[in-house]
Amino acid sequence: MKSSAKLRQVVFRGVEGIGLGGLVSRSHWRSQRLLILCYHGFSRADEHHWNPTLFMTPDVFRHRIQLIRAGGYQVLPLAEAVTSLLAGQLPPKSVSITVDDGGKDFITSAYPVIQELGIPVTVYVSTYYVFDRRPVFDVGVSYFLWKGGQSRAKLPSQHWLAGSLDLSTKGAWQDASRKAYDFSRANRLSADEKHSLLKELARDLRLDFDAVMEDEFLHLMSSKDLTSLDPTLVDLQLHTHRHRVPKEDTLLQREIEDNRAALARIGFPQSRLSHFCYPSGVYRHAQLGVLRKLGIRSATTCVPGLAAVGDDPLLLPRFIDNALISEAGFKGWLSGIGAILRNLRH
Numbered sequence: 598m599k600s601s602a603k604l605r606q607v608v609f610r611g612v613e614g615i616g617l618g619g620l621v622s623r624s625h626w627r628s629q630r631l632l633i634l635c636y637h638g639f640s641r642a643d644e645h646h647w648n649p650t651l652f653m654t655p656d657v658f659r660h661r662i663q664l665i666r667a668g669g670y671q672v673l674p675l676a677e678a679v680t681s682l683l684a685g686q687l688p689p690k691s692v693s694i695t696v697d698d699g700g701k702d703f704i705t706s707a708y709p710v711i712q713e714l715g716i717p718v719t720v721y722v723s724t725y726y727v728f729d730r731r732p733v734f735d736v737g738v739s740y741f742l743w744k745g746g747q748s749r750a751k752l753p754s755q756h757w758l759a760g761s762l763d764l765s766t767k768g769a770w771q772d773a774s775r776k777a778y779d780f781s782r783a784n785r786l787s788a789d790e791k792h793s794l795l796k797e798l799a800r801d802l803r804l805d806f807d808a809v810m811e812d813e814f815l816h817l818m819s820s821k822d823l824t825s826l827d828p829t830l831v832d833l834q835l836h837t838h839r840h841r842v843p844k845e846d847t848l849l850q851r852e853i854e855d856n857r858a859a860l861a862r863i864g865f866p867q868s869r870l871s872h873f874c875y876p877s878g879v880y881r882h883a884q885l886g887v888l889r890k891l892g893i894r895s896a897t898t899c900v901p902g903l904a905a906v907g908d909d910p911l912l913l914p915r916f917i918d919n920a921l922i923s924e925a926g927f928k929g930w931l932s933g934i935g936a937i938l939r940n941l942r943h
Contacts, residue, residue, distance in 0.1 A: 622932035630903040635915040639706035649920035675719040721836035721874035724859035732815040734791040742770035745802035834872040842879040
């Protein structure tokens with residue numbers, strides 16, 4: 598852990614120790630703000646060891662929800678929370694929970710916790726891989742290379758990588774991942790070409806690709822998965838069709854329209870699909886008009902913070918929770934101390 602991160606944990610523990618977090622959480626300032634939590638992946642196997650900034654175990658997720666309840670915070674569905682925020686009528690200590698992408702791991706690892714504890718969650722679904730039942734390319738490449746490094750595998754020369762590579766060397770699998778991403782983008786690989794690259798990579802690393810396909814590991818949820826979710830607990834919303842934010846207005850509009858149409862094809866009314874999350878947190882102020890034209894009521898970013906009454910509803914901040922965040926740090930963000938400290942630093 599870096600020294601700055603260690604210092605933050607010391608501060609959060611100190612704040613908790615003197616009871617300042619409790620005072621802030623009950624303050625008028627906090628009552629006017631909404632904490633929108635962001636999650637991405639939930640481990641089915643060892644993903645939290647590979648990428649703890651994206652993947653969390655179900656037990657840690659359950660404990661987070663228990664901390665929210667123990668602190669007296671109110672978990673609101675995002676749509677309801679946004680309406681209340683804009684009207685200046687938020688309940689005290691308001692929290693909303695969002696999950697990005699719509700991975701298969703949501704239904705296998707997070708959804709049982711959600712059902713058990715009865716909490717409302719908004720899932721932003723990127724829909725291309727809902728219908729293309731193959732692993733998400735970028736995620737698959739990174740995981741396979743990390744997995745190879747765990748077994749000290751040597752990666753033979755690839756058509757996108759000159760020379761063999763010892764994946765046990767520090768930073769080797771991350772560097773190889775970047776080269777694979779860059780190659781796919783520079784050569785505008787098709788979905789079939791990406792899948793072939795992924796399959797060849799698994800073969801060369803002696804990973805069981807057939808098991809990955811059969812278990813739908815590193816996949817998104819299927820249309821059947823999505824329709825099986827309890828709508829009183831899980832609200833599905835927009836995340837673009839191909840998980841990207843094009844610079845051209847017409848292409849961005851198409852991404853959102855394709856996203857809506859895909860969810861509508863499964864059976865979700867387009868009129869209810871009015872909340873959006875920017876893929877990878879990428880947004881451009883000049884394109885907010887596209888969202889307004891499409892009737893988007895709210896859009897969430899990856900900018901850390903608590904949403905306040907005067908914020909633009911198309912640029913709402915969130916706190917990205919992950920497996921590296923300590924309990925003290927998480928409680929600090931629930932109370933609002935985390936946002937205050939961040940504002941002081943900036």
